[in-house]
Amino acid sequence: MNSIAAGRPAKRVRQACEPCRRKKAKCPGEQPTCSLCARLQQQCMYAEERRISLTNGLVPTESAPIPTTPEHRVSKVLEDRLGSLEAKMGEVLDALGRNGARAEQAPTNPSIPNPLGFSAASSLPFGQLTPLPTWENVLSIAQLYLLYCDSQPLPLFHKETFLSTLGNRDPEVVYAVLALGVRFAEDQYRDANDLASRINGYTEVARGLVMKRISEGPVELSTLQCLCLLSLVDFTNGNTHRSSIHSSLAMNLAQCANLASEPHVALLPTAREERRRCFWSICLLKRLHSIEFDDLDLPDGSFPPYPGSPTMPQSRSPNEVTDGTRNTDLKDQGIVAYVIMLSEVFAKTAKYVRRHGRPTSVPPWSSQSEYSRIIALQMDLETRVPYIHRFKPASLSERTLEELQANRDYWGPFFLNQVLYHTILCLLNHPLLLSLSLRNFRSTIPEIFLQHTSDLISSHTTWIIHFIKYFEEKSFLVSDPFLGYSAAVVATIELQLSFTENTTIREEKRDRFFKCVGFVQGLGKLWPHMARLADRLQRLEDAVSASYQPESGAQNKSLLIDLSRFWEILEYSSSSDSDSARRMFGDSLYSESPAFANEVSRTSPLPEPTRLISQQGISHSPASQYGLHTSIPMNHQYTVDSGTSLRPPDLLDDEFSILATNFFSQGQEFLRSCDNRESIGNF
Incomplete structure (x- = not known):
């Protein structure tokens, strides 16, 4: 009898509750309250109860006359949209519940880390799943997203219509926006654990929804937008492997959907703009996460136009003179376009x-x-960047915090563009990378090249330090995590240059090192991978300091350096939790990465560039004569003009020459021979 009963199909629910019926959701049918309504914490009522209420003269809420004012119509639309969103959430929760039940029955290995990081949503009981906040809170967090995340770095949405269309966007986008924006809602979540739980909860719900969308279809523009946001969240949480999978999936779907080509069908301007923004956000995401990709096999000129950009806010200075020679034949494509380039x-x-x-x-x-x-x-x-987007016309010294904050949609990309420019040159001329790459040319290094790289590293590290000080002086909250990486790159250079017997230079470089570390630590309050990066900088300083013990009067002082400590900082895509692969892959795929095996080198100096000696006994670089006081570099995109109040106070006239003298001096270069390596543990 039991076997016969077991073989019968499940009894169909004859009647759905009123909330499920309105949302066209599959109602479980439990009475007096169905499980779906219980999970969504909404009132559950069946038609029989409705009839009883009407018989007793009680008019239920949903039978009240619908107001006809525009405000109430908008409210009704949002309510219907929320109802549809709740119904979809119910389906996801059901799926997560089934997955969680299967996970509980499956054998577990406690030695394998949780592949979802903080906590797996599928393993949580229903009561702990992160629900959608009230719509008022959703809009509040979405406003924070626009303020602190839009174009910082991803220009993903059409800003002017984003809030008004949020109620009509797919729920996976809403949850992904919450996952990024909620970290700036300090008044709502002061407890770090509560905030981390919220971020993780929103992320996992968005991930479940978007993967369901990809597997079942149809894939929409919102699907790609959600993948971009999830990739950014995962990257900043240290899950770089999963971040790369999301961004690569977005790129592949964009290619399959011909997102790089302008559609021939008629589209509203906002819809066309968001298509462009989505495509370029995917490109920007891949590039900033250190992935160089090809041109998608598309012919030249087939890419969509760059996203629209805000104009630079008007300067208070009425006497600002633009350089007409730099504006000739230059079309202004917007600050966001130059960040993408x-x-x-x-x-x-x-x-x-x-x-x-x-x-x-x-x-x-x-x-x-x-x-x-x-x-x-x-x-x-640089020749294609209009003068209006250069440093000098920005008149940053005149900008108040209120002005900067009110126009973050311009200043966010502007600061990213500036810092990105200097970071590239710092990396190309990094003393460690140069000393390694010049091993085969130690006897043939041109003097010009030594002077060239010396002056470049001096100038561009000083610029990034200058921006860090500017942010502190203005109390401007930097929200773009890439700026923290730039500070970390400079910190490794300043640390390397601090190992000198010149007390003045040593103290200056160490002060600049800790200035950079403090900046990265500040960003670590918002982005977990920045907190880990700051910790790595501290551990690098401890290790290098412990290894630098020069003997008194020694001619060749050297450092014993674990190079892997540098690579995990200099490679942005590796500035994450070392367990990223372990979280992502199971036993059949996971293997230890050989990328950062201990690589230890004992080093000695490269040749110094020849410098003239002044009467004070300090060598002066010819480049210093052009640094700040002549018209030669004034047209440079990122050069401070003479007399400006933003001139870095620590940039002395002879700083270029001081750093040049010590650039390859005792203890500055880290490698004597590529064969002189030994494997040791941590310091």
Whole structure:
């Protein structure tokens, strides 16, 4: 009898409750309250109860006359949209519940880390799943997203219509926006654990919805937008492997959907703009995460136009004179466009860094070298940037915090563009990478190249330090995590240059090192991978300091350096939790990555560039004569003009020469021979 009963199909629910009926959701049918309504914490009522209420003269809420004012009509639309969203959420919760039940029955291995990071939503009881906040809170967090995340770095949405259309967007986008924006809602979640739980909960719900969409269809533009947001969240949480999967999936879907081509069908301007923004956001995401990709096999000129950009806010200074010679034949494509262009150069630079300075048969000063090609590409790009988006016309010294905050949609991309420019040159001329790449050319290094790289590293590290000080002085909240990476790159350079017997230089460089570390720590309050990066900088400083013990009067002082500590900082895509692969892959796929095996080197100095000696006994670089006081570099995209109040106070006239003298001095270069390596543990 039991077997016969077991073989019968489940009894169909004759009647759905009123909330499920309105939302056209599959009602479980439990009475007096169905499980779906219980999970969504909404009132459950069946038609029989409705009739009883009417018989007793009680008019239920849903039978009240519908107001006809525009405000109430908008409210009704939002209510219906929320109802549909809740119904979809119910389906996801059911699926998660089934997966959780299967997971509980399956054998577990406690030694394998949780592949979802903080906590797996599928393993939580229904009461702990993160519900959608009230619509008022959703809009509040969405406003924070626009303020602190839009174009910082991804220009994903059409800002002017984003809030008004949020109620009509697919729920996976809403949850992904919450996952990014809620970290800026300090008044709502002051407890760090509660905030992390909320972020993780929103992320997992968005992931479940978007994967269901991809598997069942139809894939929409919102699907790609959600994948971009999830990739950014995963990257900043240290799950770089899963982040790469999401962004690569978005890129593949964009290619299959011909998102790179302008559609021939008639579209509303906002819809067309969001298509463009989505495509370029995917490109920007891949490049900033250090992935260089091809042109998708598309013919030249087939890419969509760059996203629209806000104009630079008007300067208070009425006497600002624009340089007409730099505006000739230059079409202003917007600040966001120039960030996207520069990201291509950064992706090539990141690839250069991943080579770890392995020497080749082509010296870096050759026009055929990777170093020279990247420098040439950056200079070519600089010729295409209109003067209006350069440093001098920005008049940053005159901008108040209120002005900066009110126009973050421009200043966010502007600061990213500035810092990205300097970071590329810092990486290309990093003392560690140069010393490694020049191993095969120690007796033939041109003096010009030594002076060139010395002056570049001095100038561009100082610029990034200057921006860090500017943010502190203005109390401007930096929300773009990439700026933290830039500060970390400078910190490794300042740390390397601090190992000198010159007390003044040593103290200055250490002060700049800790200034950068403090900046990264500040961003770590918002982005977990920045907190880990700051910790790595501290551990690097401890290890290098412990190894630097020069003997009194020694001619060749050297450092014993674990190079892997540098690579995990300099490679942005690796600035994450080392367990990222372990979280992502199971036993059949996971293997230890050999990328950062202990690589230890004992080092000695490269040749110094020849400098003139002043009467004070300090060598002066010829470049310092052009640094701040002549008209020669004034047209440079990122050069401080003479007399400006933003002139870095620590940039002395002879700083270029001081750093040049010590650039390759005792203890500055880290490698004597590529064969002189030994494997040791941590310091």
